[in-house]
Amino acid sequence: MSTGTPWVTTPLTAGLLHGALDIERTERGLLPHRLPAWARAQNADGQLAMVEAQPSGVRLALRTRATVIELDTLPTKRTYTGVPGRSDGIYDLLVDGRLARQGSVSGGDTLTIDMASGTFERTPGVPGTLRFDDLPGAMKDVEIWLPHDETTELLALRTDAPVEPAADRGRPVWLHHGSSISHGSNAASPTTIWPALAAARADAHLVNLGFGGGALLDPFTARTMRDTPADLISVKTGINIVNYDAMRLRAFGPAVHGFLDTIREGHPTAPLLVVSPVLCPIHEDTPGPGAPDLSAMAEGRFTFTAMGDPAERAQGKLTLNVIRAELARIVEQRAADDPHLHYLDGRALYGESDFAELPLPDGIHPGAAAHRRMGERFAELAFGAGGPFGKAAERAG
Template sequence: MLSTPLTAQFLHGTAELERTARGLRPHRLPGWVRERFPDPQLLMVEGQPSGVRVVLTTSARTVSLVSHPLRVAYRGADRPRGAVDLVLDGEPVASSVLDGGDLIEADLETGATEFRPGLPHTTTFDGLPAGDKLVELWLPHNESVELVELRSDAPVAPVEPTRRLWLHHGSSISHGSNASTPTQIWPAVAARLGDVDLRNLGFGGSALVDPFLARVIRDTPADLISVKLGINVVNLDGMRLRTFVPAVHGFLDTIRDGHPTTPLVLASPIFCGIHEDTPGPGAVDPDALGTGQLRFVATGRSEEQQQGKLTLRVIRDALAAVVERRGDPNLHHLDGTTLYGADDAVEHPLPDALHPDTATHRLIGERFARYAFAGTGPFTSS
């Protein structure tokens, strides 16, 4: 087997690569953000390479990726391991679940954490078809990894991106929470159907209208941009209506400083029954602890809307009004309930009352692709 040093040329969908003692750690946010705002939640989720893939051309029949994973688990809750997905010539064909790696186990009742070191993991895909082909190894969306080595039985070469680049920012749903594998998160589904390259800035718990995220989007090359805001603001109880609306305007202003005419979709939250009419903060349901499954609840009171507390219905109305008032012909509003609404919640309930499962991620991705990439949608090719 040949060993090929991994370099930035092989990695698509990252902001930076950090050189570690083991190899390379992909980051989805630049170093200046991580240094200026080292919030533990943000650092954890930006280090999980959702949408990041190793891309190469080769005639190899066997390709292996050696990595050292790091995962966060919650005591008493069953959370699936991350996976590496194999995509050949644009089509997902296989998936391999990670093993080993380091573990941080957290106790949601006490807040205590325990670190357990582990061994590297080798992901191997063999029996690949003969001849030259485009190979993509999609890295896990729900675990961070250090990339140690790329092995193959024939030479490999990096690939320069040629398709339009879609940059998407959102919450844990955009990050891919509860989806089984990295190519099954809804932005990956939509990107494949839209024939675009994905740069995923979906960050679990961290779509909070942060000014530094707007600057990252402003400074990142992109042909298409979407921003999905609302659910994290509600379940953090992070803003009131008076502060939320001007913050969104400022967020869009900053993006437009770098992308004055780029097609831009502002999407509101999908349906989430616990927060439709009940403000946050959200919390882990204490009755679910020890059952093996996490569930979430809203702890606010509906009448608090009178003091400006936010619910999902309030946010949807506010975002629609923001788009209408800006008069930007390249800014488009997408009501998130057209991606997943109250009727869908009956047929495809959110397993933990907050995040969609794999089948629902696919449904959301297909609907976004029909909205954005088909017909006269905002992301159709000119």
């Protein structure tokens, strides 16, 4: 903590956090979660347990005259055996909706993951402090977006003026579920993941259930979406199911129907947009599983490769093209009785021409420039005039 400042310490509460569905009280502070406790109890996968606790889309939302803000956190850094180290997670500070500053917190715990063996080791560390100063002294709305890919335990909030929770501006709540691409892999910062960019352009309140490696049509995720208040809903699915070789065509179709049925139990008339996978050449016509390219890792590069055989499609193995066709068929079938259900081909967000210009850095995840393009396109296609969210967003706003 810095000295010489007349600090106001504000208790960290759920009322100050937007985008989290649950807050776990730890020995030292608060840990935001993007799945509720009952759903986490039904999950036995370490990958999903890790990523749902990474606060993609989660932000502190305050109203204050403070010119100095300090936030103590305990981050968990990830490193991968044989791969160059990752940079510290980025915090984005928005003042009245505009990016004003960025910062990072060093230290924290370290999670070392061995992709080849599937093992990990945690090394405890010490908390750190994020500081933003020389902020405008007028009353303002302040948001601190937490690192989208770094577990962040919140310990203390200090300012040089009182803070209060930001007021509800009546924006439509957009509930989105997707894979690591929606989570924000390879994005530059938390407000530049494509769902955050789209939400900002559309002036929507984002609740992001993008889970790296976790868009597998899990029933507990569908029930979470069913029970979460929302005006607009989107489900982007397919890439993880191929990556994991998780199911075949026979199981995939009924699983999609069941997922949508469950969402509709809680949101019978909300605009519901099903989004198929963006372009990913390694899996367009080659089934999974996907795996790290060990030869590339030996050279210090982290890329993925497809391990399946295109001939296996005859036995029902899934590729992205097969999934797109099945999702389009299911939505067309259901839309006859559900006029609020819509479909978007993910290649409209990132397709062949985009891949030629902005190739996938690791073979699966779009880079920072592609995230920006995807956010702009989704805002136009979904929230724009004639889009499935356009009229509903106007009514909610």
